[in-house]
Amino acid sequence: MAEKILLEAKDLVKEFPAKGRKKVHAVSHVDLTIRAGETLALVGESGCGKSTLGRTLIGLIPPTAGTVTFEGTDLTALSQKELAPYRRQMQLIFQDPYASLDPRMTVRDIVAEPLETYGVCPDRAATTQRVRELLDEVGIPEEFLYRYPHQFSGGQRQRIGIARAIALRPRLIVCDEPVSALDVSVQSQILNLLKDLQERFALTYLFISHDLSVVRFMADRVAVMFLGKLCEVGTGADVYARPLHPYTRFLLEAIPQADPRLRDDEKNLLQGEIPSPIDPPAGCRFHTRCPYATDRCRTEPPSLRPLEGRLVACHRAEEL
Amino acid sequence: MALFKSKKDVLSADLASQIGESEGMGVRLRRMARKNKLAVASAVFLVLLVLAAVFVPVLSPYDAVNGDASTRLQAPSAAHWLGTDEMGRDVLTRLLYGARISLAVGVVPTMISMIIGVALGVIAGYAGGKTDYIIMRLADVMLAFPSLLLAMVIMYTLGDGVMNIFLALALVGWASVARVARSETISLKETEYVQAAKSIGVKPGRIIRRHILPNCLPALIVLFTLNIPSAILSESSLSFLGVGIKLPNSSWGLMVNMGRQFLYNAPWISLAPSAAIMLVVLSCNFLGDGLRDALDPHLNNE
Amino acid sequence: MDEYTLKIEHLSSGFFTERGYVPAVDDVSLTIGKGQVVGIVGESGCGKSMIARSVMGLLKYPGRITGGSIILAGQELTGLTDRQLQPIRGKDMAMIFQEPMTSLNPVVPVGKQMREALLLHENMSKAEAKAEVIRMLSHVGISEPEKRYNAYPHELSGGLRQRVMIAMAMICRPKLLIADEPTTALDVTIEAQILRLIRDLSRETGMSVLLISHNLGVIAQMCDKVYVMYAGKIVEQADALTLFDKRAHPYTRGLMDSVIRLDASPQRLPAIGGVVPNLLRLPAGCAFAPRCPHAREICHTERPELEQIGPGHWCRCFERGRS
Numbered sequence: 001m002a003e004k005i006l007l008e009a010k011d012l013v014k015e016f017p018a019k020g021r022k023k024v025h026a027v028s029h030v031d032l033t034i035r036a037g038e039t040l041a042l043v044g045e046s047g048c049g050k051s052t053l054g055r056t057l058i059g060l061i062p063p064t065a066g067t068v069t070f071e072g073t074d075l076t077a078l079s080q081k082e083l084a085p086y087r088r089q090m091q092l093i094f095q096d097p098y099a100s101l102d103p104r105m106t107v108r109d110i111v112a113e114p115l116e117t118y119g120v121c122p123d124r125a126a127t128t129q130r131v132r133e134l135l136d137e138v139g140i141p142e143e144f145l146y147r148y149p150h151q152f153s154g155g156q157r158q159r160i161g162i163a164r165a166i167a168l169r170p171r172l173i174v175c176d177e178p179v180s181a182l183d184v185s186v187q188s189q190i191l192n193l194l195k196d197l198q199e200r201f202a203l204t205y206l207f208i209s210h211d212l213s214v215v216r217f218m219a220d221r222v223a224v225m226f227l228g229k230l231c232e233v234g235t236g237a238d239v240y241a242r243p244l245h246p247y248t249r250f251l252l253e254a255i256p257q258a259d260p261r262l263r264d265d266e267k268n269l270l271q272g273e274i275p276s277p278i279d280p281p282a283g284c285r286f287h288t289r290c291p292y293a294t295d296r297c298r299t300e301p302p303s304l305r306p307l308e309g310r311l312v313a314c315h316r317a318e319e320l
Numbered sequence: 321m322a323l324f325k326s327k328k329d330v331l332s333a334d335l336a337s338q339i340g341e342s343e344g345m346g347v348r349l350r351r352m353a354r355k356n357k358l359a360v361a362s363a364v365f366l367v368l369l370v371l372a373a374v375f376v377p378v379l380s381p382y383d384a385v386n387g388d389a390s391t392r393l394q395a396p397s398a399a400h401w402l403g404t405d406e407m408g409r410d411v412l413t414r415l416l417y418g419a420r421i422s423l424a425v426g427v428v429p430t431m432i433s434m435i436i437g438v439a440l441g442v443i444a445g446y447a448g449g450k451t452d453y454i455i456m457r458l459a460d461v462m463l464a465f466p467s468l469l470l471a472m473v474i475m476y477t478l479g480d481g482v483m484n485i486f487l488a489l490a491l492v493g494w495a496s497v498a499r500v501a502r503s504e505t506i507s508l509k510e511t512e513y514v515q516a517a518k519s520i521g522v523k524p525g526r527i528i529r530r531h532i533l534p535n536c537l538p539a540l541i542v543l544f545t546l547n548i549p550s551a552i553l554s555e556s557s558l559s560f561l562g563v564g565i566k567l568p569n570s571s572w573g574l575m576v577n578m579g580r581q582f583l584y585n586a587p588w589i590s591l592a593p594s595a596a597i598m599l600v601v602l603s604c605n606f607l608g609d610g611l612r613d614a615l616d617p618h619l620n621n622e
Numbered sequence: 623m624d625e626y627t628l629k630i631e632h633l634s635s636g637f638f639t640e641r642g643y644v645p646a647v648d649d650v651s652l653t654i655g656k657g658q659v660v661g662i663v664g665e666s667g668c669g670k671s672m673i674a675r676s677v678m679g680l681l682k683y684p685g686r687i688t689g690g691s692i693i694l695a696g697q698e699l700t701g702l703t704d705r706q707l708q709p710i711r712g713k714d715m716a717m718i719f720q721e722p723m724t725s726l727n728p729v730v731p732v733g734k735q736m737r738e739a740l741l742l743h744e745n746m747s748k749a750e751a752k753a754e755v756i757r758m759l760s761h762v763g764i765s766e767p768e769k770r771y772n773a774y775p776h777e778l779s780g781g782l783r784q785r786v787m788i789a790m791a792m793i794c795r796p797k798l799l800i801a802d803e804p805t806t807a808l809d810v811t812i813e814a815q816i817l818r819l820i821r822d823l824s825r826e827t828g829m830s831v832l833l834i835s836h837n838l839g840v841i842a843q844m845c846d847k848v849y850v851m852y853a854g855k856i857v858e859q860a861d862a863l864t865l866f867d868k869r870a871h872p873y874t875r876g877l878m879d880s881v882i883r884l885d886a887s888p889q890r891l892p893a894i895g896g897v898v899p900n901l902l903r904l905p906a907g908c909a910f911a912p913r914c915p916h917a918r919e920i921c922h923t924e925r926p927e928l929e930q931i932g933p934g935h936w937c938r939c940f941e942r943g944r945s
Contacts, residue, residue, distance in 0.1 A: 045809035046780070058519070087521040092515075092516065094515070096512055100515075100516050101513055102531050113520060113522060113530075114521075117523075117526070153897050154666075161516075164516070168520075183665040183898075184665065184837075184877060184881070185880050187880070188880040188893035188894075189895075191891055192890050192891055210809060214882060240884055240885075251810060251811065255839065255884070256843045257839055258878065258881045259842055259866060260842045260862040261863070261866075263843055269814050269818060270811040270814075271815075273781055273812070
């Protein structure tokens with residue numbers, strides 16, 4: 001691949017303290033690279049650690065162990081002060097457009113906040129002018145500059161959140177489930193907007209989602225995560241056409257198809273619940289739900305290894 | 321840019337039909353006023369009381385300090401609406417002079433304790449860890465003392481005087497404010513919009529000023545209106561117990577105390593200030609309830 | 623005798639707010655046959671949940687039914703008091719919600735909560751009721767039902783909680799199960815399990831299901847008959863195959879086009895422009911006209927009626943012939 005690497009995580013670990021001296025293993029020894037200009041999707045079910053991983057990558061949560069390098073600089077070695085110029089380059093778009101905007105601030109103040117924090121514009125009038133331009137870029141008419149968030153619909157709020165995220169012209173934007181709280185028709189509008197912005201401003205996206213359809217549309221590459229570990233990383237076309245990891249396959253098969261002719265009452269469903277990240281299973285973390293698990297899977301954790309032009313963490317990937 | 325220009329007009333028209341009217345605090349307060357008549361009546365009562373206390377020298381023909389021996393212990397009448405006391409002074413006039421001190425004692429120490437409590441509570445909640453631990457244990461210690469006893473001890477140490485009452489009540493009151501401010505801060509700290517501000521790189525001081533304090537405000541305003549009555553009651557108790565306001569000043573608590581010996585013959589001397597205390601306390605509570613509803617954005621979205 | 627489990631005729635319900643009447647459900651008629659799974663699909667605010675709550679008699683103030691009738695297994699429900707509805711709710715009809723946590727009492731073990739319904743509606747002793755609850759828990763695929771009987775809601779995962787909700791709804795063998803976005807809060811692998819469970823239970827017991835969802839995939843996989851709602855009105859209705867094959871209403875087509883396909887990756891997604899109209903300020907003509915790519919003049923001035931355009935296929939559009 002010719003594209004250069006923008007962000008690279010090596011052996012990244014994040015653990016949270018839990019009750020009774022136990023630990024929540026949210027992210028366990030993850031290696032991940034994000035290339036400049038691409039959209040890398042992080043897919044997984046709730047509690048798999050994808051949001052934590054996203055926030056650890058941009059320095060919002062300090063990692064327990066491991067390194068994150070941004071264009072060659074190790075971010076984990078920097079102090080809060082030294083981190084500031086890098087933080088500017090990495091922004092976050094949140095899932096819930098109702099919770100991520102301060103209800104007591106006007107749209108102008110919300111979008112102006114990043115500009116004011118870094119003193120981007122010389123004075124208040126210039127800041128307001130810049131906010132107008134940003135709102136125009138995301139399709140919010142400027143006459144709503146002094147409205148409050150609760151006066152907007154979910155889709156419009158998400159546009160405001162996006163305007164805030166692109167205000168500093170960042171290199172990388174972590175989109176944390178940006179459309180899962182929205183209606184289907186609005187979802188498409190926002191996804192199109194994100195793609196347009198990516199093209200115009202040469203943005204790199206880390207797109208976190210549990211919705212495999214949305215990921216299919218957005219992602220150049222897909223990383224599938226299960227219980228704090230990556231199962232499979234590859235291009236969207238490869239992973240969707242021929243998933244190598246059994247978990248990826250079950251995920252794809254579970255999507256309810258919008259076609260009544262494709263009903264399959266007998267199709268294989270993944271059984272059981274997601275194990276607790278406080279006490280993850282030994283060996284391959286997926287083995288308790290995996291119908292193909294062997295004794296080796298129960299004892300020896302598989303490493304992420306290259307196979308057929310992508311990475312997969314399964315002992316039996318070749319045979320299945 | 322062209323990509324968006326073309327769509328903008330359509331979207332703009334849609335938005336205009338979609339977005340509700342701009343709704344500021346004023347609109348919300350007016351809506352609350354329509355819904356909660358009790359709160360409005362309470363507010364009107366409190367305002368009238370303050371005005372009466374301020375203008376009592378003009379409004380009343382009587383002297384509050386020097387009585388008229390010929391009109392001792394008279395029952396309420398057209399001349400003396402609430403009767404007279406044992407020294408022949410007009411009870412209503414003394415009540416309104418007393419309101420100056422009692423209301424000041426309600427507002428000033430509450431304000432001081434709010435400022436101390438909010439500052440410490442927000443710092444504790446936002447910083448967490450050791451800072452939080454130290455501040456909150458201090459607050460626990462304050463709360464563990466019976467507050468009236470503590471105020472009495474402070475008054476004995478500092479001596480009499482209105483200023484010292486302010487100080488004593490403020491020192492007693494901050495801990496419970498700090499607790500509320502801390503818990504509000506902790507829950508606000510976890511909201512996505514504070515997380516968003518952090519992810520942008522906004523500094524803690526600004527996050528507290530811009531995001532945490534404004535969103536704590538409704539809870540704090542309500543707490544303020546609820547703490548006023550307790551301060552008034554504390555002052556009344558202190559004065560009643562003889563460590564608060566001293567003669568010839570008057571406060572409602574002192575008036576209740578002084579009228580005690582005539583409770584059988586001239587009950588109005590004690591009952592008038594008692595009723596005044598009760599009315600003010602109730603009004604503050606009603607007003608607090610009303611404000612809480614008015615300031616809750618969730619009740620105003622529909 | 624009626625062969626329909628549920629028959630709703632010309633139902634209207636809405637909210638009386640300070641700014642005026644909000645017509646959340648406007649003249650909706652629908653039928654559900656015995657053992658049928660019927661879906662209502664639409665975006666948030668289209669009135670689909672309002673129908674469910676109208677049927678259950680669970681409208682919250684200031685919401686009210688303003689007209690029409692709801693007939694459950696031959697019995698008229700509109701006009702019944704809450705007290706009269708009580709024995710019907712839970713016994714003849716039951717409902718499961720999107721977020722199971724909010725509809726379970728957090729301080730009572732789930733088994734006890736389920737037992738309540740049995741003690742209330744069936745003449746059972748406590749021991750019999752407990753045995754029945756445990757049987758039901760294992761029936762909905764919960765392992766170790768004796769252990770789960772004493773579990774508190776927060777001790778269960780989202781998928782298990784939804785199973786408990788379903789078990790609770792099924793315990794008195796209702797004729798009608800109303801499922802309001804039952805899998806929206808769940809992960810995709812758990813969603814598939816829960817959907818299969820609902821369908822299997824319906825087949826086994828002949829129970830009718832009213833499934834409310836915004837997800838066309840869920841609707842396509844589950845339903846025999848589908849109603850598409852927009853701004854409080856039904857805009858299209860047909861059996862599932864006809865609807866997906868012959869989608870007639872521009873809104874239905876827009877919805878189906880916005881579903882992302884897994885086998886292709888286009889540069890842009892087809893999207894319905896604009897936003898859902900404010901129910902307080904509905905346009906004079908067709909509610910969808912401002913967003914509709916085919917709207918003519920008449921669409922902006924007159925309201926179209928629901929008309930039959932094929933066997934069992936109804937559509938509310940002046941332009942339905944064109945595509």
